[in-house]
Amino acid sequence: MDMEEDKLIQGKNKSSSYQPSLLKLNRLQWWIMVAMNISFLIVGQTAVVLLGWFYFAQGGKSKWMSTLVQTAAFPILIVPYFFVSSSDKDACSSNRPSVLLVSFIYIAIGAMVAANNMLYSIGLLYLSASTYSLLCASQLAFNAIFSFFLNKQKFTILIFNSVVILTLSASLLGINEDSDLPSGISSSKYSIGVITTLAASALYSLILSITQLTFDTILKNENFSSVFKMQIYISIIATFVSIIGLFASGEWNTLHNEINTFASGKASYVMTLVWTAISWQVCAVGVVGLIYLVSSLFSNVISTVSLAVTPLASMVLFHDTANGVKIIAMLMAFWGFVSYVYQNYLDDLQLRRSRLQGNDLRNDELI
Numbered sequence: 076m077d078m079e080e081d082k083l084i085q086g087k088n089k090s091s092s093y094q095p096s097l098l099k100l101n102r103l104q105w106w107i108m109v110a111m112n113i114s115f116l117i118v119g120q121t122a123v124v125l126l127g128w129f130y131f132a133q134g135g136k137s138k139w140m141s142t143l144v145q146t147a148a149f150p151i152l153i154v155p156y157f158f159v160s161s162s163d164k165d166a167c168s169s170n171r172p173s174v175l176l177v178s179f180i181y182i183a184i185g186a187m188v189a190a191n192n193m194l195y196s197i198g199l200l201y202l203s204a205s206t207y208s209l210l211c212a213s214q215l216a217f218n219a220i221f222s223f224f225l226n227k228q229k230f231t232i233l234i235f236n237s238v239v240i241l242t243l244s245a246s247l248l249g250i251n252e253d254s255d256l257p258s259g260i261s262s263s264k265y266s267i268g269v270i271t272t273l274a275a276s277a278l279y280s281l282i283l284s285i286t287q288l289t290f291d292t293i294l295k296n297e298n299f300s301s302v303f304k305m306q307i308y309i310s311i312i313a314t315f316v317s318i319i320g321l322f323a324s325g326e327w328n329t330l331h332n333e334i335n336t337f338a339s340g341k342a343s344y345v346m347t348l349v350w351t352a353i354s355w356q357v358c359a360v361g362v363v364g365l366i367y368l369v370s371s372l373f374s375n376v377i378s379t380v381s382l383a384v385t386p387l388a389s390m391v392l393f394h395d396t397a398n399g400v401k402i403i404a405m406l407m408a409f410w411g412f413v414s415y416v417y418q419n420y421l422d423d424l425q426l427r428r429s430r431l432q433g434n435d436l437r438n439d440e441l442i
Contacts, residue, residue, distance in 0.1 A: 185312025
C-alpha cells in the first residue's frame with residue numbers, strides 16, 4: 076500500500092503548476108478514503124451478484140434489463156458529486172484536457188461497460204452465483220497482464236504464479252458442468268455461461284487498466300470529484316446503449332409478463348431491480364475510487380476478495396451446492412490471491428528498506 080501511495084503521489088507531482096487535492100490529504104485521511112472505497116466495493120459487489128442471481132432464479136429472463144440496472148442508478152451519484160466538487164476547488168484549470176478527448180474516452184469506456192454488463196448478465200443467467208463468482212476471480216489474472224502492458228506494472232514470478240493458479244481454477248469450473256448444472260440449464264448453456272463470464276472478466280480488467288491510464292495521463296490534474304464525474308458520464312453512455320438494446324431486442328415486450336410471473340411477487344421484482352441498481356453504483360464508486368487512490372491492480376485485488384466472500388454467502392442464502400471441485404477451485408483462487416498479496420508485501424518491504432537507506436545517507440551528508 077505504501078508503495079502504491081508513493082507511486083501515485085510521485086506521478087501526480089509531475090505537474091508542477093498544480094497540486095491535486097490528493098496531495099493535501101494526510102496519511103490518516105488517505106487511509107480513511109481507501110478504507111471507505113474498499114467497503115463500497117466489497118459490499119456493493121457482493122450485493123449485485125446475489126441480487127442479480129436472485130432476479131434470474133425468481134423468473135426474470137431479460138438479459139437487457141439485467142444489463143440496464145447495472146448503470147441506470149447513476150443519478151444518485153449527482154448529489155455526492157456536487158458535495159465533493161464544492162470541497163475540491165480546482166486551483167488551476169490551464170492544464171485541463173480537451174473536452175473532445177475526454178468525451179471520446181467516456182463514450183468508448185461507456186460502450187465497453189455496456190458490453191461487459193451484458194456478458195456478465197448472460198453468465199449470471201446460466202451459472203450458479205458461487206460458480207459465477209469464482210470464475211470472475213480470473214479478472215485478477217487478466218488485470219495483471221493488462222497492467223503490465225498498459226500501466227507498466229512489473230510481472231514477477233509470484234504474479235505469474237497468481238495468473239496460472241487463477242486460470243487453472245477457472246478451468247476446473249469450466250469442466251465441472253456435469254455436477255454443477257443449475258436446474259433447467261443445459262450443458263451447452265452452462266458452457267456459454269462460463270465463456271461469457273471469462274470474457275466479461277477479461278473486458279472488465281481491460282476497462283480498469285484503461286481507466287487507470289486515463290487518470291495517469293489525461294486526468295492527472297483532476298481531484299477526487301473526477302471519480303464521480305467519470306462514473307456518471309460512463310454510466311450515462313452505458314445506460315443509453317442498454318436502453319437501445321432493450322428495445323431493439325424486443326425484450327421490453329416481455330417485461331409486463333415478467334413482473335406478473337415473478338415468483339416472489341411484483342413488489343419483490345421492483346425492489347430487486349432497484350437495490351441491484353443502487354448496489355452497482357456503490358460498487359462502481361469503490362472500483363473507480365481505488366483506481367484513483369491506488370491502482371487498477373489493487374482495485375481488482377479487492378474485487379477478488381469480495382468474489383471470495385460471495386460464494387460463501389450464496390451457499391448460505393441460496394443453498395448453492397459445494398461439491399469437491401468447487402471447493403478446490405475456491406482454494407486455488409485463494410492461493411492465487413495470496414500470491415499477489417505476498418508480492419505486494421515484498422515490494423512494500425523493499426520500499427521501506429530503500430527509504431531507511433536514503434534517510435541514513437542524508438543523515439551522513441548532514442554530519
